[in-house]
Amino acid sequence: MDWQRFDALLTRVRPHRERLGLVLDLAVVAVSWQFTYLFRLGFERWFSARPGYDGAVLAGVLVVYAAALLALRVPKGIWRFSGFGEVKRLALACLGAGLVCATGVLMLHLHGVPRAVLALHPLFTLMLLAMMRLSYRMTYEHMRGRISGSAQEQRRALIMGAGDAGRLLVAGIQHSQGWAVVGFLDDAPAKQGGRVAGVPVLGPLTQAREQALVHGITHVIVAMPSASAAARRRALELAGQAGLPVLTVPSSDELLSGRSVNQVRDIEPEDLLGREPVELDEGGIRECLNGKVVLITGAGGSIGSELCRQVARYGPSKIVLYELSELALYTIEQELGEKFPHLPLVRLIGDVKDLQQLRFVFRKYRPQIVFHAAAYKHVPLMEEENAWAALRNNTLGTYHACLAAAESGAERFVLISTDKAVNPTNVMGATKRAAELVVSHMAGQGGSTKFMAVRFGNVLGSSGSVIPKFKEQIARGGPVTVTHPDITRYFMTIPEAARLVVQAAAIGESGQVFVLDMGEPVKIVDLARDMIRLTGHSLHQIRVEFTGLRPGEKLYEELLADGDRTLATPFAALRLAQLGAAGDAATGAVIVQWLPAQGATAEPALGDSELRALLKQWLPEYAPAQRR
Structure with missing residues (x-):
């Protein structure tokens, strides 16, 4: 037998499954009526001894059974999954219909219909209906086994x-x-x-x-x-x-x-964004990176590791991986070693707060292109008890990296910044804005190194972002937690962000701040609901729960301050910010004068409230969220 043709036939008739199932069930009811007469009267008399109105009685029986089958939703059952539950529904339908039919015949005094037929017909019908479903299930599983080698449902x-x-x-x-x-x-x-x-x-x-x-x-x-x-x-x-x-x-x-x-x-969430692929100047990027020594701080982080992957595609002479986390460094160097076996890698455990180590590394390896991705970025974590750590890592660390790059004669230095640096309401955003001002100050010192920054919003799937958290919560069966029903964020994929950072490095001039086109902001609750639905769950099965805004968290993010505007570049997804504050470099100089004394010790020189007051002094646009 051609089982694939049989499978195709089943596929064609499946749209009519319920109607066809009801017709077959009623045919079984009619056949059972005949079998019951045959059992009661024998071959010689099963036609001759019937009353003349037997056809009308059978028609009434079929109507009653049809009503019972429909009432118990028997036609909606899928035969290939038939089991004890299906047999129970059939038994109830046959019992109910049999009682109604027997009562009707007796009340109408139709004595020509044998009482044994009325009693045995529901039993015969139940047996044949169950056998028909069992036979179909056995045939279906045999077909699946012949087609795919497994009798299990595919x-x-x-x-x-x-x-x-x-x-x-x-x-x-x-x-x-x-x-x-x-x-x-x-x-x-x-x-x-x-x-x-x-x-x-x-x-x-x-x-x-x-x-x-x-x-x-x-x-x-x-x-x-x-x-x-x-x-x-x-x-x-x-x-x-x-x-x-x-x-x-x-x-x-x-x-x-x-x-x-x-x-x-x-x-994946990036499939839900509906963003067009980023078009890059591959030739210009290759000219910028090919044969160059590239150093990436925070090389094992979400953005840093993707920068490593993107940079490796353009044939640098060497990549210096500078990372504080031993595990993160090991993970990215193993991946790069497998994908780019001929690319020399320098794997360094290092801390951007350690200026002497940075100077040694820059003197030894002489990087020509520097991507500074090392940062603390988790907003609520930096907001409570870790403000000093955020300032030292995000702002002081940036100054150290800039200083080492300038002293070693690096060609380009690119700071990875964030939309949270715009009108910051939290310590993390304020320290990143201060880092931008440090870069602005360094760009004005007249050295050979071109200092620039690239600012973008959230990247999908990065460590600490909502996407991995949503996935874990959905896998556990929920609930999925969202801080506020109206909260929105800009999103792009990690590879997209890294490619644009590399492009900005290739075309940027000293003192420029690039802004990535993040598209339209996305409501976090809509993203959560889409992720739930696309895993095959309903919003009743996995609910969304609102937990309230976290410390320092905004309802929405901005890529530019109110007084800023952007200029177009040759690349649609990359804009050049014209920052409105004329005193950026001057403020950067003030920050740079204050920072060096803070590098000697990790012991906080200021409490959280004093540190926020200092950030407010540096950044008038900084508006700390009200503390609870």
Whole structure:
């Protein structure tokens, strides 16, 4: 038997499963009526001894059984999952219908219908209905075993996108890896009603929920890697309405990096952003980095490690990895060693607060390009009991790195800054704004090193961000905690941010502050709800819980202060900030005069309140949140 044809037949009739199931059940009721007469009267008399009104009685019996089956939702049952629960529903339906039929016949004084037929018919009907479902389940499991080598129920996939990626996906996973592709959805009218790789195109993308219900789909796969970001976002929203786990094929960038189209993966938050790929001046970046010694502070952090990956692509002569965390340093050097085996790496445990060590490292390795990513960035953690540590690491550490770079004659120094430095309301943002002023001061000293800063918002999946936290909470079954229903944030992916930082380093001039185009702000609660839905859960199963704003936290972030504006660069996602405060360099000089004395000891020279007062003196725009 051609089991694949049989599977295709089942797929075609599945949209009519409930109606067909009811018809088959009523046919069994009718056959059982005949068997009961045969059992009671024997072959010689099972027709001749019947009353003339037997046909009308059977019609009434069929109506009663149909009502009982529908009332107990028996036609909605899926036969391949039939078990004891299904048999219980059938027994209740047969018992109820049998009692109604027997009562009706007796009340109408239809004495030509044998009493034994009325008593035995429900039992025969129950036996045949259960046997029919058991036979189907056995046949179905045998079919699955012949097709895929396993009798276990497969994951039934509905693919959104009937293009080349969908076709290759079917070739890669159909009847293997535990997958059975039931159909495609595609908005192209020419494809609808046709077949791709032998699989039918069932309708447009808007029918995702309907087709998933009809065909017993277990997973929806979005296979549209070459579509626009907006089109992929729409497809994900429609897929999420099906209430099933949603997967996707690798993006165009992932395919270029070597991933296969049939390596389906879970939906990541970056898939939800709907951002177009960043276009870079690859030639200009290569000219800036190729053959150069590049030093990256905070090399094992979220941004620092991605900078390492991006820089390594352009053929530097050496990368100096400067990192305080032994584990983070080990992790990134192992990854780089595997992906770029011929790239020399210098792996250094180091602290940017240690000026003597930095000077030694810069004198020894003479880096030409410096990316300064070392920072404390967790807002609530820095706000309480750690304000002094934030100032020393974020501001003093930046000054030390700038000083060492200038003394060693580095060509370019790039500070990784943050949108929290704009009109800061927390210590972390204020110390990063002070770091920007230090860079502005150093740029005005007339040395050969070009000092610049790049400012951007939240990056998806970075350490301490909400995304890993949401994933963990969803995996535990919730609740997912959000601080405030109206809180918004700008987001971009870590690779996108790192690529733009590298681009800024290639085109930047001394004293410039670049602002990354973060797109539209995203409501955190909407992001949380989307993540819940795309894992196949409802908002009733995993609820969102609001916990209140944390210390120093804003409802929304800004990339520019009110008096600032930006100029366009040749790259749409990269803007050049024109900062309104003419005294930035002068304020930076004041900060630089105060900082050196604070590097000698980690013991706080100021309490938290005194430190906030000092930051307020330096930064008039700093507005500390009210302490509770």
